[in-house]
Amino acid sequence: MNIKSLKTYFFTELQTIQEDAEIESFFFILTEFLHNLKRIDVSLHPDFEVSETDFEKWQSIISELKTEKPIQYITGEAWFYGLRFEVNENTLIPRPETEELVEWIVDGLKIKGKGQRVLDIGTGSGCIPIALKKEIPSAQVSAIDISEKALKMARKNALNNQVEVNFIQQDILQTSNLQISKSSNFLFDVIVSNPPYVRNLEKHEIKKNVLDYEPHLALFVDDSDALLFYRKIAQLALKSLTPNGKLFFEINQYLAKETVELVEQLGFKNIELRKDFIGNDRMICCGL
Numbered sequence: 001m002n003i004k005s006l007k008t009y010f011f012t013e014l015q016t017i018q019e020d021a022e023i024e025s026f027f028f029i030l031t032e033f034l035h036n037l038k039r040i041d042v043s044l045h046p047d048f049e050v051s052e053t054d055f056e057k058w059q060s061i062i063s064e065l066k067t068e069k070p071i072q073y074i075t076g077e078a079w080f081y082g083l084r085f086e087v088n089e090n091t092l093i094p095r096p097e098t099e100e101l102v103e104w105i106v107d108g109l110k111i112k113g114k115g116q117r118v119l120d121i122g123t124g125s126g127c128i129p130i131a132l133k134k135e136i137p138s139a140q141v142s143a144i145d146i147s148e149k150a151l152k153m154a155r156k157n158a159l160n161n162q163v164e165v166n167f168i169q170q171d172i173l174q175t176s177n178l179q180i181s182k183s184s185n186f187l188f189d190v191i192v193s194n195p196p197y198v199r200n201l202e203k204h205e206i207k208k209n210v211l212d213y214e215p216h217l218a219l220f221v222d223d224s225d226a227l228l229f230y231r232k233i234a235q236l237a238l239k240s241l242t243p244n245g246k247l248f249f250e251i252n253q254y255l256a257k258e259t260v261e262l263v264e265q266l267g268f269k270n271i272e273l274r275k276d277f278i279g280n281d282r283m284i285c286c287g288l
Contacts, residue, residue, distance in 0.1 A: 001055055003031065004046035013062050026071050030061060033075045068209040081131035085157045090149040091125040092218045097276040098194055101250050101283045102128055104274065105190060106135045108246060108285075114138040117186060119240075121172055121193040121233055122146075124218055126154030126165065128192060133163040142166040144178075147217065173232055178240040187242045194250035195229035196221045202254070226255060227262055234266050241288055248285050256281035 001009070007027055014023045031037040034057060037048065050058070064074050072078040072093045078085050080094035081102055087093055109116050109132070116139045120129040123143035133141040143165055145151050151167050158165045172195075178188070198219050203211065210219070221228060230249060237247045247268065251259045260271055268286035276282035 001050050002046065003035075003037070003042055003048040003050060006050050006055070006058065007042075010058070010062065014065060017066055017068065026065065029071055029075065030058070033077075034058070068207075068212065070209050070213055073213060078125075080125075080127040081134075083127075083131060083134060083161050085125050085127055085130075086153060086160065087125050088153060089213065090147060090215060091153050092214055094125060094127040097280075097282050098128065098250060099131075100274075100276055101192070101194070101248060102131045102135075104283065104285065105132060105192060105246075105248055109136045109139060109190065112189065115140070116189040117142075117242075118190045118192070119143070119178060119188045121191065122195045122218070122229070123154050123167070124150050124194075126157045126167070128194065129165045130154075130158050130161050130163055133158075133165055134161060137163075140166075142168065144168050144170045144172060146171045147215075150215075150218075172229070172236070175232075175236065178236050187245065188237075188240055189242050189245050190248065191233070191237045191241060191245070192248040193229070193233050195233065197226065197229070197250075197252040197255070199223045199226050199252070226252065227258060230259055230262055231266075234263050234268065238266060238268075238288070243288060246285055246287050248283065250283050251281065253280040253282060256284075259284060 010027050011023055028039045031042055034054060061074055070093055072087050073089060076086055076088065078087045078093050081099050085094060116136065118132055118139050118141045120143040123129055123145045126143060129141045129143040133139060143154065148169050151169055155167055196219055200220060200223050234247065241247065256273055260273055263271060263286045268288065271284060271286040273281055274283050
């Protein structure tokens with residue numbers, strides 16, 4: 001079977017499950033993953049022959065896609081801020097709106113200059129601190145997560161992307177200060193977090209591929225105290241930011257007003273709320 005015929009077969013198998021644009025995206029992700037063929041290569045070489053062994057791999061992947069398993073978990077990789085990250089069921093799949101948060105932080109760090117100290121709380125795959133370190137090599141970057149399995153993946157991603165990040169296992173809700181090692185107790189210029197923020201009442205909005213496969217520990221928060229992580233992290237940041245330091249959050253679009261009010265009541269100033277690329281309230285920055 002050639003690659004052109006395979007594309008027709010791929011679409012036919014998945015057309016009742018996914019939209020055409022999504023199927024096309026999956027197809028080109030897989031041509032590169034399985035055959036090292038980019039989109040332009042597929043167009044230029046429609047007669048590229050797919051071996052029987054490779055076709056069996058396609059069939060196996062199609063079976064997984066029919067269960068709506070995220071393609072990133074099938075290939076074991078995701079791209080974020082131009083960097084490749086390994087992902088699995090212990091880590092959230094990095095998302096485009098988080099790239100916008102990173103861009104916001106990068107812009108600020110470039111203005112401040114060298115030697116900035118950065119802490120990411122709830123790091124998952126390590127995408128935020130690794131991207132920041134890659135963009136600002138002079139920064140001292142640390143990251144915390146409760147899950148040792150997630151940290152194992154984050155450390156591997158840092159190694160693969162050739163950056164040095166200090167990873168710490170810690171339950172932020174049980175933490176009284178952000179001392180990241182026994183021998184250091186310094187202040188941070190930037191603290192950033194993309195904590196769990198999806199309320200259980202919003203589960204009906206979550207797609208099956210997320211709800212059934214991505215780690216609920218990193219996604220959901222109890223309806224009765226949806227800002228639990230924001231409150232705790234902001235309280236810790238009050239003691240751990242430099243005088244001109246900044247706190248950045250990715251937020252629940254439905255709780256933007258409440259999140260802004262929370263950090264304001266805790267004493268943060270110069271609070272800025274930004275929308276993501278599709279127009280949802282998605283991130284805030286504030287200082288002391």
